[in-house]
Amino acid sequence: xxxxxxxxxxxxxxxxxxxxxxxxxxxxxxxxxxxxxxxxxxxxxxxxxxxxxxxxxxxxxxxxxxxxxxxxxxxxxxxxxxxxxxxxxxxxxxxxxxxxxxxxxxxxxxxxxxxxxxxxxxxxxxxxxxxxxxxxxxxxxxxxxxxxxxxxxxxxxxxxxxxxxxxxxxxxxxxxxxxxxxxxxxxxxxxxxxxxxxxxxxxxxxxxxxxxxxxxxxxxxxxxxxxxxxxxxxxxxxxxxxxxxxxxxxxxxxxxxxxxxxxxxxxxxxxxxxxxxxxxxxxxxxxxxxxxxxxxxxxxxxxxxxxxxxxxxxxxxxxxxxx
Numbered sequence: 645x646x647x648x649x650x651x652x653x654x655x656x657x658x659x660x661x662x663x664x665x666x667x668x669x670x671x672x673x674x675x676x677x678x679x680x681x682x683x684x685x686x687x688x689x690x691x692x693x694x695x696x697x698x699x700x701x702x703x704x705x706x707x708x709x710x711x712x713x714x715x716x717x718x719x720x721x722x723x724x725x726x727x728x729x730x731x732x733x734x735x736x737x738x739x740x741x742x743x744x745x746x747x748x749x750x751x752x753x754x755x756x757x758x759x760x761x762x763x764x765x766x767x768x769x770x771x772x773x774x775x776x777x778x779x780x781x782x783x784x785x786x787x788x789x790x791x792x793x794x795x796x797x798x799x800x801x802x803x804x805x806x807x808x809x810x811x812x813x814x815x816x817x818x819x820x821x822x823x824x825x826x827x828x829x830x831x832x833x834x835x836x837x838x839x840x841x842x843x844x845x846x847x848x849x850x851x852x853x854x855x856x857x858x859x860x861x862x863x864x865x866x867x868x869x870x871x872x873x874x875x876x877x878x879x880x881x882x883x884x885x886x887x888x889x890x891x892x893x894x895x896x897x898x899x900x901x902x903x904x905x906x907x908x909x910x911x912x913x914x915x916x917x918x919x920x921x922x923x924x925x926x927x928x929x930x931x932x933x934x935x936x937x938x939x940x941x942x943x944x945x946x947x948x949x950x951x952x953x954x955x956x957x958x959x960x961x962x963x964x965x966x967x
Contacts, residue, residue, distance in 0.1 A: 722742075722793055722794060722795050722796060723793075723794045723856060723857050724781065724782060724791050724792065724793055724794070725739075725741075725791070725792040725794060725857045726782055726785055726786065726787040726788070726790070726791050726792075727786065727787060727788050727790065728753070728755040728756060728759070728788045728789070728790050729755065730792075730857075730861075731744070731755075731759050731790045731791070731792045732755050732758055732759050732762070733861050734792055734794070734857055734860065734861050735758075735759055735762035735763060735766070735768075735792070736762065737860060737861045737863070737864050737865045738766075738865035738868055739792075739794060739857055739860040739861060739865075740794065740795065740860075740868075741763070741766075741768050741792050741793060741794050741795075742768065742769065742793045742794070742795050743768065743769045743770075743771055743792075743793040744759060744760070744763040744768055744769070744770050744771065744790070744791075744792055744793075745771050745773055745778055745781060745790070745791040745792075745793070746759075746760065746770060746771070746772050746773070746789065746790060747772075747773065747774070747775045747778045747787075747789035747790075748772050748773065748774050748775065749775070750775070750789035751789075756789070756790065759790055759792075775789070778791060792857075794857045794860070797854065797855035797856075797860075797872070799855070799872060799873060799874040800844065800871035800872065800873040800874075801873055802846055802873045802875050802881045802884070802885075804844070804871055804873060805818050805843050805844035805846065805871060805873055806885070806888055808843045808844060808871065809843045809912070812843065814841065814964075815910065815911055815912045815913070815964070816843055816889075816890055816912040816913065816914070817837075817840075817841060817842045817843055817912075817913055817914075817915075817957075817960065818837075818842060818843055818844050818845065818846060818885070818890070818913075818914045818915070819833055819837055819842060819844075819845045819846070819914070819915050819916075819917065819953060819957070820845070820846040820847075820875075820878060820881070820882060820914055820915070820916045820917070821833065821845065821846065821847050821848070821852060821853075821916075821917050821949075822848070822878060822894075822916055822917065822918045822919060822924055822925055822928045823848070823851060823852055823918060823919035823922065823925060824847070824852060824853055824917060824918075824919055824920065824949050825851070825852060825853050825919065825920070826853055826920060826949075827853040827854070827855075827856045827858040827859035827862070828858060828859070828862045828950075829853065829920065829948065829949045829950040830845070830847065830853040830854075830855070830859045830862075830872075830950075831858065831859035831860065831861065831862025831863040831864075831867070832862050832863070832950035832951075832954070833845060833917070833949070833950050833953045833954070834859070834863040834866050834867050834870050834872060835862070835863045835864055835866045836950070836953055836954040836957050836958075837866075837870050837957065838863075838866040838869055838870040839866075839957075840954075840957040840958055840960065840961040841961055841964075842870070842957060843871075844870055844871040844872065844873055845870065845871075845872045845873070846872075846873045846874075846875050846878070846881060846914075847872060847873070847874055847875070848874075848875055848877075848878045849874050849875065849876050854874075855867060855872050878928060879927045879928055879931050882914065882916065882928065882931045882932075883931060885914050886931075886933070888912075889912050890912040890913060890914045891908045891911060891912065891913050891914070891933050891934070892914050892916060892931060892932045892933045892934075893906065893908060893913060893914070893915055893916065893932060893933065893934050893935070893936050893956075894915075894916040894918070894924050894928065894929055894932035894934075894935045894936070895915065895916065895917050895918065895923075895924075895935070895936055895937075895938070895952055895953070895956060896918070896923060896924055896929070896935040896936070896937060897923070897937055897945070897946055898935075898937065899934075899935035899936045899937030900934050900935045900936070901934060901935075901936055901937070902936070902937055902938075902939050903936055903937065903938050903939065903955070903956060903959055904939065904959075906934075906936055906956075906959065906960075906963075908933075908934065909959065909960040909963040909964065910963055910964055910967075913960065915953065915956055915957065915960070916928060916932060917949050917952065917953045918949070919949070920948070920949050936956065938952055938955055938956070
């Protein structure tokens with residue numbers, strides 16, 4: 645029977661004080677050693693917990709790389725506006741936001757108090773988070789204890805502007821931007837369109853400014869009332885507008901006619917503004933029915949894109965009032 649062997653070395657002699665027989669599990673220098681306690685799942689290769697931890701780390705890394713205020717985004721993802729003054733200005737302008745992050749234990753001043761009050765009035769969630777978490781959310785950028793989360797802008801379709809004009813009972817008036825890359829210019833143009841009775845703005849899908857938080861802030865809340873449409877191909881959209889009965893007038897320093905000779909102002913019209921440096925692109929210019937120049941006095945060669953657009957819209961509105 646196992647355990648009853650009488651062979652020499654198998655049992656301890658009576659009267660001895662020896663311990664256990666040294667073997668593979670004994671105490672010699674070359675004896676086998678245990679692996680120790682089982683490590684947690686997060687540290688075990690291939691374990692589901694380790695895979696989940698890797699996914700969380702990847703998500704956090706992606707979040708740290710999100711664009712912040714001051715950088716141009718593609719308009720497809722949310723933005724984070726950082727800093728006390730920018731956050732307050734966005735809230736004053738009515739920029740649609742989903743959350744206001746406030747660092748725990750920060751030194752509050754009147755800007756922080758105003759930001760919290762404006763967020764509360766607008767029904768925006770106010771989240772108090774540790775400074776370390778806010779650093780992670782903002783990717784280590786300077787935030788001064790405040791960060792405002794702004795959702796992606798919902799662009800209209802170019803046809804929506806024609807429908808808005810038909811519903812208004814007034815001749816259509818729209819502005820199309822050809823390569824305008826400064827979001828502040830876009831915001832200012834949206835504001836001018838709203839001030840002078842326009843029905844919306846069209847921007848190209850690529851290589852152009854989008855409705856970022858900066859554009860929202862510059863529009864001073866007008867972007868909530870004036871639709872901004874995104875065109876996959878601006879030239880094709882202008883041709884479709886022309887087929888719908890709109891005249892296409894492009895702004896150019898060497899235009900065919902002067903602004904004070906623009907007889908098309910009282911009819912359906914789309915004004916095309918070129919980029920800040922190069923002006924109208926070749927294809928867009930060929931699509932225009934007419935190019936218009938603004939008469940200038942003095943040594944100034946040209947106007948800022950948003951200023952030039954505002955001047956033309958003001959003249960169009962004046963002519964329409966006169967009938």
